[in-house]
Amino acid sequence: MRRSLVTLALLLTGCASAPDRRPPTIEVATPGTYASTAVPGWSAATNPADWWSGFDDTVLDSLVSEALGNNMDIRAAAARVDAAAAAARITRADQWPQLSAGGRAQKSESKIIGFPIPGGGDVLTVRSEQFGVSLDMSWEIDLWGRIRKGEEAALAELGASWADLAAARMSIAAQTAKAYFALIEAERQVAFADTSVASVARTVDQVRHRYEQGVRSSLDLRIALTILANVEALRVRRLQQRATAARQLEILMGRYPAAEVATRGTMPDMTGPVPGGLPSELLIRRPDLVAAERRYAASESRVSQARRAFFPRITLTGSAGTTSNDLNDLVDLDFGVWNIAAGLVQPIFQGGRLRANLSQSHARADLSLAAYVQALLVAFNEVEQALTAEALLAERERHVAEATRQSRAAYRLAQREYEAGLTDYIAVLETQRSAIAASSELITVQRERLDARINLHLALGGGFDIESQWNDFLLEMTSADGGAK
Numbered sequence: 001m002r003r004s005l006v007t008l009a010l011l012l013t014g015c016a017s018a019p020d021r022r023p024p025t026i027e028v029a030t031p032g033t034y035a036s037t038a039v040p041g042w043s044a045a046t047n048p049a050d051w052w053s054g055f056d057d058t059v060l061d062s063l064v065s066e067a068l069g070n071n072m073d074i075r076a077a078a079a080r081v082d083a084a085a086a087a088a089r090i091t092r093a094d095q096w097p098q099l100s101a102g103g104r105a106q107k108s109e110s111k112i113i114g115f116p117i118p119g120g121g122d123v124l125t126v127r128s129e130q131f132g133v134s135l136d137m138s139w140e141i142d143l144w145g146r147i148r149k150g151e152e153a154a155l156a157e158l159g160a161s162w163a164d165l166a167a168a169r170m171s172i173a174a175q176t177a178k179a180y181f182a183l184i185e186a187e188r189q190v191a192f193a194d195t196s197v198a199s200v201a202r203t204v205d206q207v208r209h210r211y212e213q214g215v216r217s218s219l220d221l222r223i224a225l226t227i228l229a230n231v232e233a234l235r236v237r238r239l240q241q242r243a244t245a246a247r248q249l250e251i252l253m254g255r256y257p258a259a260e261v262a263t264r265g266t267m268p269d270m271t272g273p274v275p276g277g278l279p280s281e282l283l284i285r286r287p288d289l290v291a292a293e294r295r296y297a298a299s300e301s302r303v304s305q306a307r308r309a310f311f312p313r314i315t316l317t318g319s320a321g322t323t324s325n326d327l328n329d330l331v332d333l334d335f336g337v338w339n340i341a342a343g344l345v346q347p348i349f350q351g352g353r354l355r356a357n358l359s360q361s362h363a364r365a366d367l368s369l370a371a372y373v374q375a376l377l378v379a380f381n382e383v384e385q386a387l388t389a390e391a392l393l394a395e396r397e398r399h400v401a402e403a404t405r406q407s408r409a410a411y412r413l414a415q416r417e418y419e420a421g422l423t424d425y426i427a428v429l430e431t432q433r434s435a436i437a438a439s440s441e442l443i444t445v446q447r448e449r450l451d452a453r454i455n456l457h458l459a460l461g462g463g464f465d466i467e468s469q470w471n472d473f474l475l476e477m478t479s480a481d482g483g484a485k
Helices: 002-016 051-055 058-070 072-093 146-212 218-252 279-285 287-308 327-331 353-419 425-459 466-480
Strands: 098-113 123-141 313-324 336-345
Touching: 051 058, 051 146, 051 425, 058 146, 072 146, 123 327, 146 218, 146 287, 146 425, 146 466, 218 425, 279 287, 279 353, 287 353, 313 327, 353 425
Parallel strands: none
Antiparallel strands: 098 123, 123 313, 313 336
């Protein structure tokens, strides 16, 4: 009895030799509100899940729905979730007894030489048959929680993969909306280029007519022809940009890139409220932050699991069945056999493997924590940048719109003065260039404002709801988990 107590004391001493984990502390000051809230239309309301519907474009709604259903990146992320869910089920199964059924049939023959048996020869042949069936059981008793910590880590990694899927869906929705508005911009730029070519062509006709009448020199005509060639080249570039934008959108939706996707043709109004929310909500509203936090939680569980690897492992094994040399007797309980055994294994010397594994787990946990904090800082920066862009781009659009109005008025005035002989063609050239550039810039800045609004939705988490969506996912996974094999 004393020897058993001494042995147990040695085992428990070995268990206590594994150092405990003290996670590092990194403090990040979270403000009560965002610094860039001086935005017209800013609202602290929660970002809606289907934020793209706020653009009031049924074509966009349809394209986003198609992209969410067919995009290959989303399907790949979903497959990674399935793999992580299977890994979690595998780890969970380690906590339960493992049962298996077996059967065996054995037939043997042996020779006995030189054994004197009256009436027998020099060689004696002995034949035997043995049959058996059994139900076998093995179970590692998780006394110290090593297996349980592994399951916790697997579930946390599953949560990270699930959040990655939500982030992928959000990203694809944002990319689809951006590609859609880029296509609308390209279409409007093509239409504006067509108008510019027609306008410059009329100017060329006027200059040519004056040149043929001897009123103007050939220099004016050559300048006009140069402008026409440049505008026509710009139109070709706009056509290429439209085809590129259409194909990018089709790829996002899982379609063949045939550049045949259609749009509504107009950009939506930007007078709606600007979503803001609170910085404290960002931790649970952004799936990438949830994924980073879950990976850190998984790494801490791996640390605990590695520490518990120093503890002894206790296993139970057993079997029950029948065995006989007659196949017909296998169903007869009189030929029943059974056994049960318990085993305990305490690591003593493994060349430092266990401590190295623990140190590696510590380092990976520290790495996960640093990645989580960095992701948090990046998330705050993205929100602040998006709010700033929302305000500055609105102001920029007002200035560009005014520049467009003034440049067009200046061009019309220069044309009239040129026709009246009050100015040279250089004034017409400069005002026409300014009008074309300002009008094109206005189309671009309107699309950039839409991109900024999309970036803001994305930075705020796009309506991601971790609690309800995670619970729904777990319920779905549990109902789909059939059988215990």
